[in-house]
Amino acid sequence: AQSVTQPDIHITVSEGASLELRCNYSYGATPYLFWYVQSPGQGLQLLLKYFSGDTLVQGIKGFEAEFKRSQSSFNLRKPSVHWSDAAEYFCAVVLISGNTPLVFGKGTRLSVIA
């Protein structure tokens, strides 16, 4: 069955520390891959996306993600976290063939401490 897994429900990092949020998918072929961020009580904002080509993609707010086909992973990274990065992060995938909806992971809540 197709699935998206975010293994970490909650992560706490210190401000200025590096961050990596994990995402693994289980699909028959490489899907399109996304990371969204949601601040409390807000909608979702697209951080970055991977369709094809360079496996290291840059996004907004200093985030990047690396697609690793061999590991079926699309992990999100940031070298130095700011307090304003505290939010819920969702990995999402969709089949390239289309006509199927976006599938979200369960999310990882990021807390940032001083």
Added chain:
Amino acid sequence: DTEVTQTPKHLVMGMTNKKSLKCEQHMGHRAMYWYKQKAKKPPELMFVYSYEKLSINESVPSRFSPECPNSSLLNLHLHALQPEDSALYLCASSQEWGAGAGANVLTFGAGSRLTVL
């Protein structure tokens, strides 16, 4: 304009009320979506409209009635809701529905927080 606007931001209604949620976008997108999101959960797809026609209904109860009067507007009519329907309702849009990179990049609104008493 790169936004999806949802109104109202907050709505409190009784189980016998009839109310509506409204969503508007002026990006020329031809696909629009309704999602329901409970606390600490990912969004769950409810409906997809493509070119103003309903393309997907994820077995949503009939007390939720979507409407797409034109390519820029999407409504969700609510009637006889239950307390468990209390949630954040998110609207989203994309260039198209279906295959292709542009079809799958969703822009979300800030949501309407619904409380059913």
